[in-house]
Amino acid sequence: MADKSFLEWPFFEDRHRALAAELDNWAGANLGGIDHSDTDTACRALVAALGEAGWTRHSGAEAGETLDVRTLCLIRETLARHDGLADFAFAMQGLGTGAISLFGTPEQQAEWLPLTRAGKAISAFALTEPQSGSDVANSTMTATLDGDHYVLNGEKTWISNGGIADVYTLFARTGEAPGARGLSAFIVPAGLPGFEVVERQQVIAPHPLATLRFTGCRIPKSALLGQPGQGFKIAMSVLDVFRSTVAAAALGFARRALDEALQRVSERTVQGAPLFELQMVQGHIADMALDVDASALLVYRAAWAKDSGAARVTREAAMAKLFSTDQAQQVIDKAVQLHGGDGVRRGQKVEELYRDIRALRIYEGASDVQRVVIARQALGAFQGGK
Numbered sequence: 001m002a003d004k005s006f007l008e009w010p011f012f013e014d015r016h017r018a019l020a021a022e023l024d025n026w027a028g029a030n031l032g033g034i035d036h037s038d039t040d041t042a043c044r045a046l047v048a049a050l051g052e053a054g055w056t057r058h059s060g061a062e063a064g065e066t067l068d069v070r071t072l073c074l075i076r077e078t079l080a081r082h083d084g085l086a087d088f089a090f091a092m093q094g095l096g097t098g099a100i101s102l103f104g105t106p107e108q109q110a111e112w113l114p115l116t117r118a119g120k121a122i123s124a125f126a127l128t129e130p131q132s133g134s135d136v137a138n139s140t141m142t143a144t145l146d147g148d149h150y151v152l153n154g155e156k157t158w159i160s161n162g163g164i165a166d167v168y169t170l171f172a173r174t175g176e177a178p179g180a181r182g183l184s185a186f187i188v189p190a191g192l193p194g195f196e197v198v199e200r201q202q203v204i205a206p207h208p209l210a211t212l213r214f215t216g217c218r219i220p221k222s223a224l225l226g227q228p229g230q231g232f233k234i235a236m237s238v239l240d241v242f243r244s245t246v247a248a249a250a251l252g253f254a255r256r257a258l259d260e261a262l263q264r265v266s267e268r269t270v271q272g273a274p275l276f277e278l279q280m281v282q283g284h285i286a287d288m289a290l291d292v293d294a295s296a297l298l299v300y301r302a303a304w305a306k307d308s309g310a311a312r313v314t315r316e317a318a319m320a321k322l323f324s325t326d327q328a329q330q331v332i333d334k335a336v337q338l339h340g341g342d343g344v345r346r347g348q349k350v351e352e353l354y355r356d357i358r359a360l361r362i363y364e365g366a367s368d369v370q371r372v373v374i375a376r377q378a379l380g381a382f383q384g385g386k
């Protein structure tokens with residue numbers, strides 16, 4: 001039985017507590033019935049089910065609304081505790097349309113958000129390129145203005161939901177400005193001439209992923225998000241919101257691993273007594289529980305700060321992502337160890353969690369990128385700068 005006492009922390013309001021309880025019940029009753037044997041089909045089914053039940057409604061914000069980051073985090077934490085692919089399906093509806101929620105015009109929002117929030121369209125975030133993963137400022141894909149259109153040329157890779165998405169938020173270089181100042185953000189629907197999926201990647205946990213190639217692909221000028229040259233800041237602002245949610249998913253995986261470990265050490269006996277009676281085992285359980293609570297504090301501090309109106313939560317989100325993803329890896333590894341041979345048996349929940357967690361320390365800014373961000377913020381504060 002997962003510990004829910006954190007919901008009493010002052011970060012939350014009654015509506016958050018009610019939502020967490022309702023989602024927990026819904027996930028327990030519904031997710032097991034969705035066939036996961038084909039990842040693409042499962043993702044589509046999960047988005048549709050999450051949409052029908054009203055959960056993806058929280059993934060976007062239209063005119064007059066704001067993204068509720070605590071809700072996003074609670075949903076990701078709860079879904080991750082039940083089902084890693086359900087968390088992925090929900091998360092990508094938010095990340096894929098984050099730039100539309102935060103920077104879209106009312107017309108752009110009205111065109112896409114009702115569909116993605118209802119689970120009737122799938123979205124993706126196309127930032128990474130073959131030669132620029134962490135180094136976004138050196139992205140090379142171009143969007144060249146030609147009359148009333150931009151013409152896209154280049155490749156994007158490791159794109160989550162690539163190949164199954166209906167709409168992509170895409171970042172490309174416009175104009176002559178070098179580095180970060182030369183990037184712009186666009187809304188790109190799937191299936192346009194000159195847009196092809198050239199490779200599907202298989203990774204440690206089942207996620208739809210692809211490399212996309214654009215060759216003379218024309219999109220209308222109205223597909224531009226924000227102003228030309230604002231793309232880098234748009235990408236970073238979106239990541240500032242969604243990095244906290246990655247941390248929340250890691251927290252959900254860790255919480256589930258702790259539950260599985262508690263069950264195991266309560267049931268399994270050694271020399272006639274439950275494993276839990278060994279002090280060494282208690283030490284591991286204590287470390288796991290501490291890591292879970294410390295992660296939760298960082299996750300919900302970042303989410304609460306954003307919901308409370310902080311203009312930027314770059315530092316808080318980076319700390320939450322770095323700590324929660326790294327510590328979840330440790331917690332899950334301990335849970336595997338406490339299961340002995342069963343811990344690495346295919347089909348065991350802790351074995352699944354061991355595969356689910358790994359990519360979270362890489363995507364949406366690898367752990368060392370978060371260290372760079374935190375160090376820059378600390379230095380900036382020390383020097384009295386930004």
Ligand SMILES: CCCCCCCC(=O)SCCNC(=O)CCNC(=O)[C@H](O)C(C)(C)COP(=O)(O)OP(=O)(O)OC[C@H]1O[C@@H](n2cnc3c(N)ncnc32)[C@H](O)[C@@H]1OP(=O)(O)O
Nearest residue numbers: 088091127134136137160180233236237314363364365369
């Ligand atoms: C379930 C989900 C499935 C998985 C989905 C996976 C999706 C992904 O992984 S998406 C790809 C993730 N990629 C990343 O996270 C990229 C990581 N890289 C970064 O964060 C940056 O490139 C980083 C921090 C390393 C360095 O950036 P750097 O090139 O040094 O730029 P920097 O000089 O700091 O900033 C450039 C400008 O942007 C501004 N800026 C920087 N950060 C921010 C921010 N957070 N908010 C607003 N503005 C910002 C700066 O103030 C600066 O502005 P100005 O020029 O006016 O002074």
